[in-house]
Amino acid sequence: MFPDVRLRRLRRTETLRRMVRETTLTPNDLIQPLFIVEGAGVKEPIGSLPGQFHWSVDAVTDEAADLFQLGVPAVILFGVPDEKDPLGKQAYDPNGVIQRAIKAIKDKTPDLVVIGDVCLCEYTDHGHCGVIKDHRVDNDATLDLLVEMSLAQVRAGVDVVAPSDMMDGRVGAIREALDENGFTETVIMSYAAKYASAFYGPFREAAGSAPAFGDRKSYQMDPANVREALRECDLDVAEGADIIMVKPAMAFMDVIRAVAETFDLPLAAYNVSGEYAMVKAAGERGWIDEEKIALEILTGIKRAGADMILTYFAKDIARKLAG
Numbered sequence: 238m239f240p241d242v243r244l245r246r247l248r249r250t251e252t253l254r255r256m257v258r259e260t261t262l263t264p265n266d267l268i269q270p271l272f273i274v275e276g277a278g279v280k281e282p283i284g285s286l287p288g289q290f291h292w293s294v295d296a297v298t299d300e301a302a303d304l305f306q307l308g309v310p311a312v313i314l315f316g317v318p319d320e321k322d323p324l325g326k327q328a329y330d331p332n333g334v335i336q337r338a339i340k341a342i343k344d345k346t347p348d349l350v351v352i353g354d355v356c357l358c359e360y361t362d363h364g365h366c367g368v369i370k371d372h373r374v375d376n377d378a379t380l381d382l383l384v385e386m387s388l389a390q391v392r393a394g395v396d397v398v399a400p401s402d403m404m405d406g407r408v409g410a411i412r413e414a415l416d417e418n419g420f421t422e423t424v425i426m427s428y429a430a431k432y433a434s435a436f437y438g439p440f441r442e443a444a445g446s447a448p449a450f451g452d453r454k455s456y457q458m459d460p461a462n463v464r465e466a467l468r469e470c471d472l473d474v475a476e477g478a479d480i481i482m483v484k485p486a487m488a489f490m491d492v493i494r495a496v497a498e499t500f501d502l503p504l505a506a507y508n509v510s511g512e513y514a515m516v517k518a519a520g521e522r523g524w525i526d527e528e529k530i531a532l533e534i535l536t537g538i539k540r541a542g543a544d545m546i547l548t549y550f551a552k553d554i555a556r557k558l559a560g
C-alpha cells in the first residue's frame with residue numbers, strides 16, 4: 238500500500254517506461270487496404286478517405302513495393318470495376334481488375350503477402366454482398382460465386398483469401414474448393430465477426446458499394462451481440478479458417494478481447510474506414526493530433542488482443558515507427 242507502493246516510480250523516465258511497456262506496435266502488425274480501379278497511371282484521391290487513393294493496376298505496384306520496404310508485411314485489395322452487374326462477374330473474371338492487380342503486385346514484390354477481399358458488393362450493380370432472389374440475398378447461391386472468386390484470386394497468385402460477405406458456410410465451401418483444386422496452402426482469413434456497422438460509410442463511397450435497397454442486417458451481425466461473435470468464430474474455425482477477424486475495431490474492443498481469449502488462432506481486427514475518417518476529419522480541424530491518436534488507437538486494438546490490424550493508417554504509422 239502507499240506510501241510503500243508508488244506506481245509512479247516506473248513512469249519516471251521514458252527509458253523506464255520503455256522497459257515496462259506491455260504492448261509495442263510494429264509495422265509487422267499492420268495491413269494496408271488498397272482500392273484498385275481500371276485505367277492507367279491512376280492515383281486518384283478518395284474524397285471520403287483523405288490520404289487514400291484509387292490506384293490503377295500499373296500504379297499500385299510501386300505503392301505496394303513502398304509499403305513492403307517500410308516493413309508492412311501485407312496489403313488487402315479491393316477491386317472497384319467500371320462494370321457492375323447483378324452477379325458481380327468482374328469479381329471472378331480472370332481478367333478482372335482485382336486479378337490483374339494481384340498478379341502485378343506479386344510479380345514486382347513477391348515477398349509481400351497479398352490478401353484478396355472476397356465479397357461481391359463492390360462488383361454487383363445492386364451493391365449487396367450476394368445473389369438477390371426475391372429481394373433477399375440468397376445464401377447458398379452466393380456460395381458458388383464466392384468460391385469462383387476465391388479460385389480466380391488464387392489462380393492470379395493471391396496468398397490469402399479474406400471472405401467478408403458473412404454468408405453461412407462460406408469458409409467451408411471455399412476451403413473445400415481450394416483443396417479440390419490443389420490449393421492446399423492458401424490461407425483463409427475469415428471476416429468471422431463482421432458487424433452491420435455505420436462505420437463502413439466512407440468505404441462504400443470509395444468502392445461504390447452502398448446497397449441500392451435495404452441494408453446488410455440480414456447477413457452482417459447486430460452490433461449489440463458478443464456471444465454470437467464467438468459462435469461465428471467457432472464455425473469459421475471448424476470450417477478451416479487460418480486467421481479470424483473482428484470488424485470494426487474501436488467500438489468492438491470487448492469482442493476482440495473475448496475472441497482472443499477463446500481461440501488460439503491469429504486474430505485480425507479491422508480499423509475500418511469510418512474510424513479512420515473521423516480521426517482524419519478532427520485532425521484536419523486541429524481538434525486532435527492525428528498521429529498520436531492513430532498510434533493510441535492501434536496500440537489499444539493490439540492491447541485488446543489483435544495480432545494484426547487492417548488499417549488505412551498502415552503506411553503513415555509504419556513510416557513513423559521506422560523513423
Ligand code: PBG
Nearest residue numbers: 356358401436437440509510511
Ligand atoms: C465488403 C467489405 C466492406 C468493408 C470491407 N469489406 C464493406 C461492407 O461490408 O459494406 C468495409 C471496410 C471499411 O469500412 O473500411 N463487404
